[in-house]
Amino acid sequence: MSTPIERQLVVFDFDWSLADQDSDRWIFEVLAPELRRKMKNLKKEMQWTDLVAMSLRELHEKGATREDIENALRQMPFHPAMVRGVTALKNKSPPQTTFLCLSNANIVFITTILKSKGLENLFNEIITNPAEWDASGLLKLRRRIDPNGPQHQCKAGCSPNMCKGDELEAFLQRHPAFDRVIYVGDGSNDFCPVMLKTLFSAAAIAACMALSKGMKKAAALHAKCAIGQALGKSKKYSDNSDTNVRVELRA
Numbered sequence: 444m445s446t447p448i449e450r451q452l453v454v455f456d457f458d459w460s461l462a463d464q465d466s467d468r469w470i471f472e473v474l475a476p477e478l479r480r481k482m483k484n485l486k487k488e489m490q491w492t493d494l495v496a497m498s499l500r501e502l503h504e505k506g507a508t509r510e511d512i513e514n515a516l517r518q519m520p521f522h523p524a525m526v527r528g529v530t531a532l533k534n535k536s537p538p539q540t541t542f543l544c545l546s547n548a549n550i551v552f553i554t555t556i557l558k559s560k561g562l563e564n565l566f567n568e569i570i571t572n573p574a575e576w577d578a579s580g581l582l583k584l585r586r587r588i589d590p591n592g593p594q595h596q597c598k599a600g601c602s603p604n605m606c607k608g609d610e611l612e613a614f615l616q617r618h619p620a621f622d623r624v625i626y627v628g629d630g631s632n633d634f635c636p637v638m639l640k641t642l643f644s645a646a647a648i649a650a651c652m653a654l655s656k657g658m659k660k661a662a663a664l665h666a667k668c669a670i671g672q673a674l675g676k677s678k679k680y681s682d683n684s685d686t687n688v689r690v691e692l693r694a
């Protein structure tokens with residue numbers, strides 16, 4: 444007989460995993476499409492966090508306000524079934540669920556969106572890039588790992604601003620004794636924490652991932668599948684039946 448799960452950790456990437464869009468791109472798509480196009484052209488030449496920080500400065504120079512950015516974030520697509528699913532999981536016990544957010548977006552984008560969905564108390568910890576508003580309304584963003592200090596040594600494809608595997612390992616050392624870890628992510632930098640750095644055996648990890656761009660829909664579905672699994676739902680999900688997924692996730 445298998446050991447009952449009493450404590451589980453659910454780790455969420457944010458963009459295209461918990462949320463149904465990419466917050467870094469979304470605000471420019473909404474507020475300044477020309478900057479979004481410029482980012483696309485510069486993506487291969489600049490580190491992504493630095494590019495978003497530079498684009499935020501340019502957006503500020505164009506006159507976009509803090510309110511404009513916050514409104515754009517609040518309108519970003521976010522599936523209501525995901526809100527219901529994670530809320531149900533948070534309230535269900537046993538197993539007791541701890542939520543961790545590991546994201547390459549930034550703390551202001553994430554907390555603004557979570558608050559607009561009533562999820563501001565979902566995560567026990569949010570590990571991401573720091574950002575803060577200055578008095579003029581500019582959102583000042585910087586890398587989690589300072590480019591002028593020691594860098595991470597990850598060779599698994601993580602961006603220089605953060606190694607998600609290192610962060611997950613450190614979190615698990617600070618918070619040991621989970622019976623199960625469930626990881627929900629869709630990006631190449633989610634490969635590291637799942638496949639290379641976790642201390643858990645493959646059997647202890649439900650890795651619901653889709654690594655290629657063409658699999659966004661599948662990634663979103665798998666995210667819902669993972670939450671369903673964490674809630675103890677065992678029904679198989681079909682890949683074209685969003686209605687069924689929503690029914691399954693009902694608390």
Ligand SMILES: [Zn+2]
Pocket residue numbers: 597598599600601605606607608609635636
């Ligand atoms: Zn890494």
